[in-house]
Amino acid sequence: MSNIPSELKYTKTHDWVRDEGDGKVTVGITDHAQELLGDLVFVELPEVGAEINAGDECAVVESVKAASDVYCPLNGEVIEVNEALADAPETINSDAFDEGWMFRLQLVDAGELDGLMDAEAYAEHCENEEH
Amino acid sequence: MSADRKIVLNAVHREMGARMVPFGGWDMPVHYGSQIEEHHAVRRDAGMFDVCHMSVVDLRGERVREFLSHLLANDVAKLKTAGRALYSCMLRPDGGVIDDLIVYYMADDWFRMVVNAGTTEKDIAWMQEQAPAFDASVEPRFDLGMIAVQGPNARDRALGLMSDDMRSAAAGLKPFNAATDGHWFVGRTGYTGEDGFEIVLPESETEDLWRRLAAAGVRPCGLGARDTLRLEAGMNLYGQDMDETVTPLASGLAWTVAMDGERDFIGRAALAAQKAAGDIPRFIGVLLEGRGVLRSHQKLLDGEREVGEITSGGFSPTLERSIGMARVAADAGDQLQVDIRGKKLPLRRVKMPLVRNGKAQIEL
Numbered sequence: 001m002s003n004i005p006s007e008l009k010y011t012k013t014h015d016w017v018r019d020e021g022d023g024k025v026t027v028g029i030t031d032h033a034q035e036l037l038g039d040l041v042f043v044e045l046p047e048v049g050a051e052i053n054a055g056d057e058c059a060v061v062e063s064v065k066a067a068s069d070v071y072c073p074l075n076g077e078v079i080e081v082n083e084a085l086a087d088a089p090e091t092i093n094s095d096a097f098d099e100g101w102m103f104r105l106q107l108v109d110a111g112e113l114d115g116l117m118d119a120e121a122y123a124e125h126c127e128n129e130e131h
Numbered sequence: 132m133s134a135d136r137k138i139v140l141n142a143v144h145r146e147m148g149a150r151m152v153p154f155g156g157w158d159m160p161v162h163y164g165s166q167i168e169e170h171h172a173v174r175r176d177a178g179m180f181d182v183c184h185m186s187v188v189d190l191r192g193e194r195v196r197e198f199l200s201h202l203l204a205n206d207v208a209k210l211k212t213a214g215r216a217l218y219s220c221m222l223r224p225d226g227g228v229i230d231d232l233i234v235y236y237m238a239d240d241w242f243r244m245v246v247n248a249g250t251t252e253k254d255i256a257w258m259q260e261q262a263p264a265f266d267a268s269v270e271p272r273f274d275l276g277m278i279a280v281q282g283p284n285a286r287d288r289a290l291g292l293m294s295d296d297m298r299s300a301a302a303g304l305k306p307f308n309a310a311t312d313g314h315w316f317v318g319r320t321g322y323t324g325e326d327g328f329e330i331v332l333p334e335s336e337t338e339d340l341w342r343r344l345a346a347a348g349v350r351p352c353g354l355g356a357r358d359t360l361r362l363e364a365g366m367n368l369y370g371q372d373m374d375e376t377v378t379p380l381a382s383g384l385a386w387t388v389a390m391d392g393e394r395d396f397i398g399r400a401a402l403a404a405q406k407a408a409g410d411i412p413r414f415i416g417v418l419l420e421g422r423g424v425l426r427s428h429q430k431l432l433d434g435e436r437e438v439g440e441i442t443s444g445g446f447s448p449t450l451e452r453s454i455g456m457a458r459v460a461a462d463a464g465d466q467l468q469v470d471i472r473g474k475k476l477p478l479r480r481v482k483m484p485l486v487r488n489g490k491a492q493i494e495l
Contacts (some may be wrong), residue, residue: 038150038355039167041446042424042453044472060472062424064166064355064446086422 002031002126003038004100005097010122011073016097023110026074027103029061031096032126037063040089044079046103052078059102061092074112076105137248138183139276139334140341141224147351155249166355168450173323173360174489177282178352179344184248187272187326187331188255190262198265199234199242201396202258203377206389214309216320219387220379221254222398226405227367227375228382230254231367232318236308243316245277245329245349247369261397273275275314276337280349281327281360283489286319289328292340293317298490301328322357324364324487332347362454363447365416365483371427372414372442380405381458383483403424410461412439414485417455418493423471425455430470431463431478450495456483 004010009017014033018026034040042062052058052072059070081103085091092100107113117125136157136403144151146204149160160181162169172178190199192464205219214235221229230250233244246254251271257271290298293315300310301317309318316331332340345351358368367373373382380388380402388402405411419425429486430437446453459467468475485492 038162039165042422044423062446064359065161065423067426122444 003034004030004032004119004126006119008096008097009073009116009118010125011071011116012125013071015070015073017073017113017116018041018101019113020104023107024079025074025076025105025107025113026101027105028096028101029070029092030122032122034093034096037061037065037068039064040092041090043085043092045085045104046072046078048078050078052076052105060087068074070102072105073116075106075108077108078103079106080104136184138181140181140335143341143349144181145339147345149351149353152354154183155247155356157248159184160351162353162355163351166353166359167448169350169352169356170359172350173285173325173352173356174449175283175346176350177280177327178350178356179285179287180279180281180352180354180357181337181341182329183276183334183337185277185422186246186248186251186254187275188244188246188258189241189270189272189278190244190258190267191270192262192265192267193240194265195240195242195267198262200394201265202261203234204388204398204402206394206396207234207236207242208394209389210234210242212308214304214311216307216309216318219391220373220384221257222374222379222401223397224397225400226378226380226385226398226401228369228373228377228379228384229257229375229440231369231373231384231387233318235318237311245331249296249370250403270421274334275316275331276334276343277329277331278319278337278340279323279327279329280324280344281321281323282349283326285325285327285349288344288349289317289330292343292347308470321395322364322366322483323360324366325360326488341448359448361446362443362445362456363449363484363486365456365485367456368443377458378402378405378411381412381414383456396428412422412458412460413463414442414456414458416481416485417441417457417467417478418450418452418481418485419455419469420479423474424453424474425469425471427455431457431459432464432468432470432475433459435463438467441469447485450491452495454481454485
């Protein structure tokens with residue numbers, strides 16, 4: 001089973017969200033997601049300043065196998081993107097939860113974080129998808 | 132086919148860490164951890180592919196050569212010595228491609244064919260329909276398995292595991308030739324652009340050979356690496372680059388169609404008519420100059436005009452760029468763009484193959 005850090009929040013579409021305080025969050029895809037995708041070769045990130053709604057397609061990760069959309073986990077404005085992924089998309093394969101972060105959001109409502117899954121619920125979600 | 136059939140090595144693949152996917156009705160390994168590392172292993176050292184899902188078909192009869200001369204778009208008259216292989220398309224009367232295959236000349240009354248997995252049933256049905264007129268028999272050999280061992284060190288590693296007789300026959304093989312010993316059949320062929328062997332053997336012996344190859348340092352490789360390797364090598368994939376709706380002339384396979392002389396093969400009249408009409412779509416190699424990944428069915432544009440689409444696309448681990456093959460209108464220009472999620476990105480037309488024997492064939 002892949003690694004699922006307990007301090008993060010998760011979505012059903014395999015994004016992770018880290019609460020950075022002051023209504024700011026960092027977003028990436030989970031280790032489970034990168035493992036399903038295989039070797040990543042291209043990442044398309046949102047524009048800084050873009051206001052994105054929860055559930056919108058906001059990024060694309062492409063592996064040797066296929067392109068996959070990344071859905072925005074929460075309502076917010078993009079305040080920073082991980083530029084290093086342009087030259088090294090494989091960072092997501094090697095370190096999905098840290099160096100492989102994708103973008104940061106300033107949330108419209110920090111309370112929305114409570115609606116996401118915790119690590120235990122996410123582990124169960126992955127387990128159910130396998131079957 | 133409903134459920135995905137399991138190849139004999141299914142459990143061994145899982146044991147070796149394979150991620151399995153459905154392919155052509157079979158449950159197949161797509162990779163064993165990293166597709167890119169598997170790709171490099173084949174370009175730089177040695178890798179192996181379980182190709183037991185492909186089918187070996189034996190064709191026999193006094194008039195079997197005459198049968199194949201009628202059945203195939205390439206000309207088996209080119210096969211003059213035993214063991215010699217020929218790549219060919221098998222066509223419908225309208226010129227559409229039923230399958231692409233390799234045929235080996237074994238003896239005057241025996242030829243052996245290797246056909247694709249997903250097309251096996253229709254191929255056999257088609258051949259069985261044509262064979263009686265030539266008193267030929269069509270015998271699928273579902274008792275045989277096949278392992279492809281590819282890469283600059285592949286032949287050495289594989290030769291060390293063969294019986295003495297098989298080794299002495301296989302060691303001297305020239306490219307596109309095969310040798311037999313008992314139930315083993317070894318061809319110096321492949322689908323990667325590297326040197327190597329394709330080894331056909333009794334299915335009951337495949338697991339033992341697979342394990343011994345792994346122990347000899349040959350890396351297990353999945354369908355993913357097989358696809359990026361063949362794409363770099365400029366080799367077509369049936370079902371993507373050509374199918375029953377297109378002719379070999381529109382699929383970059385004119386070189387496999389032998390139209391000289393008067394040989395009456397199935398599909399000839401349709402190809403002649405297409406040539407006479409003169410507006411045959413072109414099949415080209417393309418490279419994406421910037422970032423992104425080409426995928427099949429992405430649209431190609433010449434200015435505002437849609438002129439075709441990508442048939443096979445992907446990431447080239449050797450070039451670290453995205454490459455593809457495309458079918459475009461006969462009058463499409465050279466300055467093409469591809470539409471990727473609404474963005475128009477410039478393409479460079481390139482000559483295939485892009486990689487051969489471990490070396491890039493173009494300047495980036």
